[in-house]
Amino acid sequence: MTSYLVRRVAGALVILIIISAITFYLFYAVPRDPARAFCGKICPPETLALIRHNLGMDEPLFVQYWHWLVGIFAGREFVQFGSCPAPCLGYSFATQEPVFSAIVDRFPVTLSLTLGASVVILAFGILTGMIAAWKVGQPLDKIASSSSVIGASLQIYFVGPLLAFYLVDTMQLIPRPSYVPITENPLDWFTHLMLPWVVLSIIFTANYTRMTRSQMVEQLAEDYVRTARAKGMSSRTVFFRFAWRGAMIPIITIFGVDLATLLGGAIITEQTFSLHGIGELAVRAVQNTDLPMLLGVTIVGAAAIVLLNIVVDVLYAFIDPRVRLS
């Protein structure tokens, strides 16, 4: 197990370095001079040259990448921004704040958003899927199945403002979505994120309802489930202890894949509700061609996905004893 993890993490690091090198090259090779952004309206060439030097952009690309890489572990010094302690991912070209602290600062928001939405998705999606499977062909099944189709076709940027308008502005039932640190006030954290969770999870929940239903129906037809029934296990035990275990394996596989999509959904949700998370950071970085921020967010996003996939694989081994971590 430990050696497995060490190997996986080492592999992940190699992947991240490759991703960062490629991303760095792609971003910094764009035919656009970020130095312009630091120059006044009438920008003399000598000022432009000075800024390039200040930003460390007057060196060959691979040297710049090397500095970037070293900066993560050893920190860096920028004339334009001052010192950047390790782990340094550079300074944002747009907001002039350290990229790393900007990401760390916003991480709890995105984490709260995605984790909360994951809980809603899994809890609610699996629950309704199980109900549907339990009552195959009955009205409850039909309601769950058809609402899942409706849910899947709704879009965050459509449902989000609509719900916000009715629940927040018109009826004033729930507070305007924002981020309150859980350490500050857990209740406020919860109530202020409720709407974003629901909105982000709607499209996914529906998918998980459908998947759980079909997986359960499939599992219930498995031999070992029949054996369990032949042993006199009650329907409930058979359903929840036996079939459920088997149904969860493909669900977890797909959830691992969906995590990336969920992060994508979080970006739109953050935009929709003006939440200051990594997603908003990414969107603004794209809008502003903020290369260091873009690179930072890409790397952190990639790291998160790689890490979560390791977690999913480990989770696998816990659910399915046939899987060995080696």
Add this chain to the structure above:
Amino acid sequence: MTSHSRRIASMTAVLAAGALALAGCAKGGGGGAPQGGAGATSQKPLENKAVSAISVGTAADSTGPAPEVPGAKSGGTVYMIDRDDFSHLDPGRVYLNYNSSVSKLFTRTLTAYKHDDSGNIKLVGDLATDTGTTTDGGKTWKFTLKDGLKWQDGSPITSGDIKYSFERLFADFITEGPDYAETWLVPDPKKPFRDQYKGPYDGKELDTIETPDDKTVVFRLNDVHPDFNFTVAMTGYGAVPKAHDTKQKYDKQPFSSGPYKIVSHITDKSLDLERNEHWDPKTDPIRHAYPDKFHMEFGIQVQQSTERFMADAGNDKQAFTFHNAVAPERTQEVLNDPELMKRSLRGLTPFTTFYNINTKRITDVNVRKAIITAWPSKQIQQLQGGEVSIGKIATTVMSPTVLGYEAFDLYGKLAKPEGDPEAAKALLAKSGNPNPTVVYAYNQTPTQEKVTVAIKEALTKAGFKVVAKPLNAGTYYDAIGPVDNKYDVYWGGWAADWPTGSTAIQPQYDGRLIADNAPNYTHLNVPEINDAIDKANAITDAAEAGKAWAAIDRQIMDQAAIVPEFYQTYFGLYGSGLGGVKFDPIEGEQSALDIYVK
């Protein structure tokens, strides 16, 4: 998102504005585009005349406190919602208008603009007792500081601090702000100023700024600059205390000389201000500081801020926005709602847009005139959401917000805003080439594609052969920057740094400033105009100078160097619980200085 186009001032702003205004207008250009004409008719139209009388005030005008706003009361918290956080708060790094607007709450400058109820604008002394004096036509400027000026820690603001504030602008990390004063304060304006002075951090002083006593600052410029007192009204020349200069870090947490100080600034999230007890209203002719606190929140898209102002719920009642305009798709709805219109602000900004005509390539003035005459200004305006959302059709170089602006329309654009192909044909006939080819370069965005179609159609009708060259939005300015670029017509935007002709006109039309990537994109180089610029620059009387600049404006239009596009407009909302929210034509957005909680 059209609001981006009003983020005026720096080159980057122009860059961003170019890309974003075009991108933003994609919304207005779609099916739901508010029809500018229809909505505007129910409202009093903004006129193409000088929006305000701009003048230089007296020492009496410069004395505090600022005249009371009728009905205003102190106390409460004012909320501000905007899309973007302020990119810079270190005065030396401030160029953009929205950074300036907020800076006025905690950064004071030698001079500033005072607005009265009838829309007149006066340049007055802010830190200085008056707008400065010069005895040699504008080469030597003397400012005297008021009594009772204090930093947020209670220490006095001295002439040494002012001198230091200018010296630190030479430091290598301060690159974003204006560099007029820096260029004028070194011995040789033709050489890079940083080669002549490296800033105060290595202990060296700039000897062209003298401080004979704690209250007096004397600037010895290398040439005559009669409007230097306007120059120092820019936030870029605001006061920074030597004792509290944190260099690069100062940008996030400047030290206050104004009525508020920064309690917390979380980048891209929020900015909280509370009263600076050491600010004395008696020293300040322009700031009221009615609210106890400001809470500013960022990341609110225009669609959201518009909806929130319309809903007017909770704290949003006490909210305004510096910059966010009404979302284009909501414009019509707002215009039709009298209650909403009561808490709306409309006005002309200093931002002008135009199409540069490359005079190096199209050398025949009649061809250039024919382009202007045939230009489909009306169609372009409608494609971008009409007058309310984008702006008024322009006919001059200078904006109506510039001192001395004169309205004239040499090519009958107001009479025939959709273009006059017949008149254009007549002009082309005079040129001897009835079918000249025009290479039109444009930013490739959905809206600009549509605009390009309209332009192509109109010019073709007049006999032109139009070759449209789409350019990547990210590299647009790099493509049109070189003097020997291969395009004939391309879009641009500009705003004066202070409301006189010298920054509205000279950087763009002085033929001696032509260089790669310099603002003179028309490459216009007419000796008479160059001479006239020099003369206007030397006129000490502001009103006289204004007239001279207006004459130059006419000369440039006579040369047909640009097709003026829009004087851009601002249209924004604020919450019902606020009073004293005003439109600031100098910055082109909402002003916080007179705001109070009802």
Add this chain to the structure above:
Amino acid sequence: MTTVSWSGEQGTSRGPGPFLSVRDLSVEFSTEDGIVHAVDGLSFDLEKGTTLGIVGESGSGKSVTNLAILGLHDPAHTKIGGEIWLEDQELISADRGTMERLRGNRVAMIFQDPLTALSPFHTIGRQIGEVYRKHKGASKKEARDRAVEMLRRVGIPQPETRVDHYPHEFSGGMRQRAMIAMALVCDPDLLIADEPTTALDVTVQAQILDLLKELQQQFGTAIILITHDLGVVAGTADNVLVMYAGRAAERGTVREVLREPRHPYTWGLLSSMPRLNSSVDVPLKPVRGTPPSLLNPPSGCPFHPRCDYSKLAGPELCFNQRPSISPETGHGDACYLTLDQKREIRTAKTEDRA
């Protein structure tokens, strides 16, 4: 020595009778294509401590019959008729709770493929133990001890260690042993073994069959052994029931059916089985044709499309009228041929093969 008796009488009141009595059982599935008549009018009895082999091709209804005994069919799509008596308990009309208490306790079942039939997610010990806990109310500890004991009894080495292993860590034979241990953990009166050796190596097959026999002697369990292999039946069962198309084709003691098979289908089954005493170069003759569709069973005798002798019984009989099994007790079969005809044909076939 017990014989399978075929009683014609049907009724709800029963005095002391056979341990298991299936009366006129019919099972119908509704599918998208129509109704499948999987079992049709089947009756048989089983006495305590004996083994009944049910033989037939796949689709003959032998597995369905036994799922019906345990009530493991899908109630939404299945219609069951007739009666199944386990001593004095009628099973078709029994409620869910009753059936759950019965399964794994009085009646246990083992399946063909122990790999898929065991839960991959739980240890062998737990899967054995939970049956014991459920039915006997044992504690976790007791259940585990019982599982170890059962594993030892079915001949699994080091049961104390193996009890914590997962099915995938067992070999095929070991898994089937574990399956048997699981089935016998509550000392059931009836064990239904559905093709218990089909998925196993030949050597392992014999071991498992021996184990079943041995355990039957120890526990006195009645066994229904479902197989398509008459060879398995020969060595293990006391009585045989040959099923074809959801109906009984022939029944009797192992000796009767194997020595003097009467039904042409049984002949076919026997001739497709290799014998030790027959010469190697004589080819095995499988039953020609394919099993009938149960969606739309043939009229008359369901075997007639594959039968070489249908003409012998009379011109129309086999094609129009369904034969019932006769005589009602003892060695009986469902065929219109006379006993003499059958004997003649069989003698001819035997000589042919020898």
